[in-house]
Amino acid sequence: MKTxxxxxxxxxxxxxxxxxxxxxxxxxxxxxxxxxxLVALPGSNLHHVxxxxxxxxxxxxxxxxxxxxxxAALDEMAGYVSKNFSVNQLINNAGMGGTMRFEEASCxxxxxxxxxxxxxxxxxxxxxxxxxxxxxxxxxINIASMAAFGPIPYKTIYPASKxxxxxxxxxxxxxxxxxxVKVVVVNPGQINTNPEVTSRISCQGFxxxxxxxxxxxxxxxxxxxxxxxxxVVIPGILNKINRRxxxxxxxxxxxxLLEKIFRRELSIREIFNTQVMKAA
Numbered sequence: 001m002k003t004x005x006x007x008x009x010x011x012x013x014x015x016x017x018x019x020x021x022x023x024x025x026x027x028x029x030x031x032x033x034x035x036x037x038l039v040a041l042p043g044s045n046l047h048h049v050x051x052x053x054x055x056x057x058x059x060x061x062x063x064x065x066x067x068x069x070x071x072a073a074l075d076e077m078a079g080y081v082s083k084n085f086s087v088n089q090l091i092n093n094a095g096m097g098g099t100m101r102f103e104e105a106s107c108x109x110x111x112x113x114x115x116x117x118x119x120x121x122x123x124x125x126x127x128x129x130x131x132x133x134x135x136x137x138x139x140x141i142n143i144a145s146m147a148a149f150g151p152i153p154y155k156t157i158y159p160a161s162k163x164x165x166x167x168x169x170x171x172x173x174x175x176x177x178x179x180x181v182k183v184v185v186v187n188p189g190q191i192n193t194n195p196e197v198t199s200r201i202s203c204q205g206f207x208x209x210x211x212x213x214x215x216x217x218x219x220x221x222x223x224x225x226x227x228x229x230x231x232v233v234i235p236g237i238l239n240k241i242n243r244r245x246x247x248x249x250x251x252x253x254x255x256x257l258l259e260k261i262f263r264r265e266l267s268i269r270e271i272f273n274t275q276v277m278k279a280a
Contacts, residue, residue, distance in 0.1 A: 009060060010135070011085050013037040015068060015124070016094030018044035021143065021191060024219035025091055026053060032223075034089070035060040037081060041067055068094055068120035069112055078127035088135040090128050092121040092165075093143045097158030099262050110157055117161035122168065129181070138181045141226055142169045146189040146239055149246045150254055154262040162187075173231050184226040188218045189239040213239075 012029050016022035018040035026036055030053040040046045042065040050061035062085070066077045081087060095117045100109075125140060132138040147159035148166040169185035176183060190212040213221075213236050221235040234240050246254065 009035050009086070010088045011035045011037045011060075011062070012089035012091065013039065013081060013087050013128070014091040014093055015039045015120070018046045018049055021188070021215040021218060022091075022093040023049055024215040025093060025223070027216075028219045028223050029089075029091075030057040030059050033057065033059060037062040037064060037085060037087065039064045039066055039068070039077065039094070041065065068124070069115040071115075071119075071123075074120060074123060075127070078124055082128060082131050086135075087128060087131050088138045089141070090125065090132060090139075091141045091143075092124060093141075094120060095143065095161075097147075097155060097161075099154050099265055101154060101266070102156050105157075113157050113161060117158070118164050121165060125172070132181050133179055136180050139184065139226065140169075140172070140181065141184045141186060141222065143222075144169065144185050144187045146187050146234070146242060148187055149243060150251065152262065153255060153259040154266060170232070182226075182231070184222075184231055184233060186218075186222040186226075186233040186235070187239070187243075188222075188235050189213065189242065191215050191218060 012034045014022055014026050014029070014036065017026045017036075017038035022038075022040070026038055026049065029036060036050070036053065036059060038046055038050060038061065040063075044065065046063040046065060050063045053059060054061050064077055064081075066073050068074050096113055097117070121142060125142075132140065142165050144165040145159070145162040147155065148162035150159065152159045166185055166187065169183050173183035173185075191214070218235045222233050225233040225235075234243055
């Protein structure tokens with residue numbers, strides 16, 4: 001754990017903050033002059049992100065390397081934060097998923113998705129809630145997904161976990177209404193974060209690319225909407241349209257279209273992997 005500056009001021013805690021959407025969320029909060037506690041996996045060079053944000057924006061930063069799928073490590077991290085810092089914003093961004101045939105996915109892989117996407121978000125929220133309610137104004141932002149709004153073949157567990165995050169967030173928002181704690185759920189679509197992700201998305205065809213945004217655009221849109229009072233945020237016009245289509249199009253038709261999209265992605269990936277193995 002690395003701390004820059006003292007810990008007497010208010011902090012925003014962000015999980016999965018070393019890269020992608022988490023790093024962009026950290027940058028947007030830093031731009032708003034908010035001190036940060038950034039959490040990411042060990043070995044993710046998180047301290048470099050902290051150094052960069054401190055240098056650019058003059059904020060106080062704390063880096064914590066923690067595997068959130070490790071229950072003991074999560075409990076220890078939450079206890080350390082509650083004891084040493086005043087946290088008035090919690091951003092549950094850490095999550096994982098992928099495209100794979102369910103029968104080929106290992107039990108360890110599936111369990112890790114459940115632990116990170118569901119358990120870590122739930123338990124970290126519960127453990128830090130006593131700290132959050134101390135403040136006149138506090139906020140929890142949970143990162144769900146457009147996938148939360150319906151089942152997806154070849155992803156199965158991921159959209160189910162994000163549906164949990166959406167439902168959990170909406171229920172908790174209602175329960176905490178009247179306190180100083182506001183709960184926001186963000187549902188981004190496809191995120192253009194790196195060349196590997198861009199290549200995977202390109203395999204999905206036009207329908208798979210609908211609503212594609214950069215992590216920076218999503219972070220800016222999500223935080224601005226939350227600050228303006230939104231409790232449910234869907235970044236991007238096309239994603240808002242897609243949300244309406246999900247409501248109108250019968251589930252069997254949606255499943256048929258999605259099955260074709262992700263079966264095509266798997267097939268292209270398998271052909272590519274075979275070619276790579278032959279070349280080696």
